[in-house]
Amino acid sequence: xxxxxxxxxxxxxxxxxxxxxxxxxxxxxxxxxxxxxxxxxxxxxxxxxxxxxxxxxxxxxxxxxxxxxxxxxxxxxxxxxxxxxxxxxxxxxxxxxxxxxxxxxxxxxxxxxxxxxxxxxxxxxxxxxxxxxxxxxxxxxxxxxxxxxxxxxxxxxxxxxxxxxxxxxxxxxxxxxxxxxxxxxxxxxxxxxxxxxxxxxxxxxxxxxxxxxxxxxxxxxxxxxxxxxxxxxxxxxxxxxxxxxxxxxxxxxxxxxxxxxxxxxxxxxxxxxxxxxxxxxxxxxxxxxxxxxxxxxxxxxxxxxxxxxxxxxxxxxxxxxxxxxxxxxxxxxxxxxxxxxxxxxxxxxxxxxxxxxxxxxxxxxxxxxxxxxxxxxxxxxxxxxxxxxxxxxxxxxxx
Amino acid sequence: xxxxxxxxxxxxxxxxxxxxxxxxxxxxxxxxxxxxxxxxxxxxxxxxxxxxxxxxxxxxxxxxxxxxxxxxxxxxxxxxxxxxxxxxxxxxxxxxxxxxxxxxxxxxxxxxxxxxxxxxxxxxxxxxxxxxxxxxxxxxxxxxxxxxxxxxxxxxxxxxxxxxxxxxxxxxxxxxxxxxxxxxxxxxxxxxxxxxxxxxxxxxxxxxxxxxxxxxxxxxxxxxxxxx
Numbered sequence: 001x002x003x004x005x006x007x008x009x010x011x012x013x014x015x016x017x018x019x020x021x022x023x024x025x026x027x028x029x030x031x032x033x034x035x036x037x038x039x040x041x042x043x044x045x046x047x048x049x050x051x052x053x054x055x056x057x058x059x060x061x062x063x064x065x066x067x068x069x070x071x072x073x074x075x076x077x078x079x080x081x082x083x084x085x086x087x088x089x090x091x092x093x094x095x096x097x098x099x100x101x102x103x104x105x106x107x108x109x110x111x112x113x114x115x116x117x118x119x120x121x122x123x124x125x126x127x128x129x130x131x132x133x134x135x136x137x138x139x140x141x142x143x144x145x146x147x148x149x150x151x152x153x154x155x156x157x158x159x160x161x162x163x164x165x166x167x168x169x170x171x172x173x174x175x176x177x178x179x180x181x182x183x184x185x186x187x188x189x190x191x192x193x194x195x196x197x198x199x200x201x202x203x204x205x206x207x208x209x210x211x212x213x214x215x216x217x218x219x220x221x222x223x224x225x226x227x228x229x230x231x232x233x234x235x236x237x238x239x240x241x242x243x244x245x246x247x248x249x250x251x252x253x254x255x256x257x258x259x260x261x262x263x264x265x266x267x268x269x270x271x272x273x274x275x276x277x278x279x280x281x282x283x284x285x286x287x288x289x290x291x292x293x294x295x296x297x298x299x300x301x302x303x304x305x306x307x308x309x310x311x312x313x314x315x316x317x318x319x320x321x322x323x324x325x326x327x328x329x330x331x332x333x334x335x336x337x338x339x340x341x342x343x344x345x346x347x348x349x350x351x352x353x354x355x356x357x358x359x360x361x362x363x364x365x366x367x368x369x370x371x372x373x374x375x376x377x378x379x380x381x382x383x384x385x386x387x388x389x390x391x392x393x394x395x396x397x398x399x
Numbered sequence: 400x401x402x403x404x405x406x407x408x409x410x411x412x413x414x415x416x417x418x419x420x421x422x423x424x425x426x427x428x429x430x431x432x433x434x435x436x437x438x439x440x441x442x443x444x445x446x447x448x449x450x451x452x453x454x455x456x457x458x459x460x461x462x463x464x465x466x467x468x469x470x471x472x473x474x475x476x477x478x479x480x481x482x483x484x485x486x487x488x489x490x491x492x493x494x495x496x497x498x499x500x501x502x503x504x505x506x507x508x509x510x511x512x513x514x515x516x517x518x519x520x521x522x523x524x525x526x527x528x529x530x531x532x533x534x535x536x537x538x539x540x541x542x543x544x545x546x547x548x549x550x551x552x553x554x555x556x557x558x559x560x561x562x563x564x565x566x567x568x569x570x571x572x573x574x575x576x577x578x579x580x581x582x583x584x585x586x587x588x589x590x591x592x593x594x595x596x597x598x599x600x601x602x603x604x605x606x607x608x609x610x611x612x613x614x615x616x617x618x619x620x621x622x623x624x625x626x627x
Binding site: 190194204215216 | 424425426427428429457518519520524527549553557594595596597598599
């Protein structure tokens with residue numbers, strides 16, 4: 001039997017515009033926050049291994065080897081440190097690798113720090129950097145970007161299932177309501193369905209980004225970092241932490257074709273489905289056991305599609321659940337309680353770690369008043385790399 | 400009221416500005432922003448709103464605020480020809496200000512756009528209102544535009560796909576610093592107006608009344624901890 005792995009420390013920066021700051025400093029802030037939360041700031045050399053998650057610091061910030069820089073900044077040498085890069089799923093991949101390192105018995109305590117500073121470059125340069133993860137000849141060179149994929153995906157979904165632009169706006173309204181209460185969220189501002197969908201001026205106030213996706217269907221460009229301290233819950237070192245561990249009950253990851261057009265049905269997010277199935281199997285639970293979920297809504301359409309792929313709703317029915325309020329904080333299965341990528345923001349390398357931070361906050365009962373899920377048992381995160389070609393799902397449990 | 404003869408010599412000749420009818424826009428937050436022309440009695444609130452931002456270097460608020468402060472004074476003290484100011488107010492609180500002037504009946508000179516309340520595209524709406532005023536109400540065929548910040552460049556030059564008249568420099572140059580100039584033409588405006596410019600008219604009297612007396616903002620996201 002492998003070791004039980006738990007999370008005993010969480011750290012997070014306020015997401016937003018940190019372009020005036022150094023990436024390593026921002027990550028060190030989150031790491032320090034996690035060490036303080038875990039109660040081991042002065043014992044940080046007890047950490048056996050550091051994993052840093054980042055997608056493109058070389059392109060966004062002209063900085064490389066940031067894992068080494070992070071450890072040095074934290075005065076943690078000679079702790080081993082490596083960088084994990086898996087596109088926008090880098091964060092969850094780093095959590096997964098940290099879990100495996102602990103479960104293998106090689107280390108007892110690991111730190112995961114995810115961070116990205118995207119706003120040092122202009123918006124269109126940032127879009128270009130993110131698009132560099134697409135297939136070079138078949139996609140990128142044809143001018144495709146992630147928003148354009150999101151738009152095409154949304155159009156297909158809407159035509160197949162009858163979802164409307166207003167339904168997409170309802171997801172945004174719900175996410176912004178949650179983000180408004182999250183101290184870490186980038187966009188702490190509510191929006192109303194009347195203003196962004198129903199009013200005669202809505203078409204200009206909520207303008208198109210990649211039709212049918214509008215500005216309120218799309219995540220902002222965000223800087224920030226998040227950090228976790230993971231421990232072998234069965235090791236003697238587990239006793240040094242001041243807070244009870246939130247257990248990582250399961251994870252799963254999977255890949256799909258790099259080129260989206262090679263998929264039989266572009267609406268089928270196979271990597272999401274398989275990652276979810278693996279995570280459920282490892283955790284010994286089913287979708288019905290999930291109390292809340294953090295899903296990768298870089299575009300709100302993805303919140304709907306991912307929630308269906310991981311079995312929280314029937315295919316083509318999730319937007320009906322949103323209409324009924326089932327995914328709101330008081331609903332049957334709250335989704336993106338943090339505000340999601342839509343409102344909290346999406347610093348690509350940090351996102352997967354940030355999602356797990358939210359799972360821990362909710363399972364500890366530490367979320368802000370008004371967005372705390374009532375007595376959650378299991379939380380699930382899905383971190384989505386590429387356009388669904390590399391996905392990591394994680395389930396955390398309150399034992 | 401009689402005007403001192405010397406003062407009259409100091410004032411520029413005026414073309415006469417066509418009134419811009421107020422409109423209202425429902426922002427994404429659900430708040431209603433009234434956009435209306437500034438009146439002379441608004442000058443204190445306008446200056447008091449702009450002044451704190453002169454010390455904010457982030458996103459070039461300092462230069463925009465400093466220059467706008469001067470433009471408001473130029474308008475108030477009759478030292479700038481054919482200038483107009485539009486203000487966006489939410490429940491009377493100033494959310495943004497734009498300044499501009501007509502060079503002649505066919506040419507507008509866009510001056511500044513200052514967003515106080517950020518994150519709701521207030522600046523974008525007010526800039527669009529300014530262009531609407533120039534072309535649809537003043538009758539201009541072209542408006543000269545420059546940006547002093549990367550955000551402005553993205554919002555105006557890129558999103559509007561403004562014409563680059565750099566080849567005509569220095570014959571065509573904006574009054575702000577005399578720098579190379581971008582131009583919004585009537586044709587371009589007609590192409591983008593539907594997706595850039597919005598608002599409902601007439602504004603119901605009870606909503607218009609909320610913007611009658613302008614209120615200076617009590618907080619600025621640009622200035623954490625600001626106290627008036």
